[in-house]
Amino acid sequence: GQQVQQSPASLVLQEGENAELQCNFSSTATQLQWFYQSPGGSLVSLLSNPSGTKHTGRLTSTTVTKERRSSLHISSSQTTDSGTYLCASGAGGYKVVFGSGTRLLVSP
């Protein structure tokens, strides 16, 4: 079945630095989403990007479907960006599988 690998497992930045998060998936994805999980545990969708490049605010996601990879770039990081970033992939049908996440800590 579909598998999703994320790297790095954790990342520590100084405020203002950029972050690059990677997601690799095992089958051609028709659905690719990035989520943010707050330190308190709540999960929110950041963006859906099954192919190409998409921007929202300080976030840029690039997905290369044939290479089965997606990246999430966070520019000018802020302390409030700290938390866990999760990649989720679906290869058709209804099943959506998550990676283990990248834990980001942004220090002032």
Place this chain on the structure above:
Amino acid sequence: EAAVTQSPRNKVAVTGGKVTLSCNQTNNHNNMYWYRQDTGHGLRLIHYSYGAGSTEKGDIPDGYKASRPSQENFSLILELATPSQTSVYFCASGLGGQNTLYFGAGTRLSVL
């Protein structure tokens, strides 16, 4: 904004007891999901449903049953709870395709 409500938010159960986790969504989404989250494993899919009356096994269905009696409600049932099922459980709903998933706030379950 899509609303997914889980109950209870916290639950302590005894080994061998029956536990039911409930999820309600008010957005008429076809698809609903149950995940558990453990340190080092991320979110793992237990069961999912693509409409009322349907349930499908996810990646880790053993020890769990699911029920989708209506479009709005999706339950996760632990018939004989074990300590290994201590975890945080998340319910989600979505329209499928490239549409996003909406998550509930999670249920923290401890099985003693």
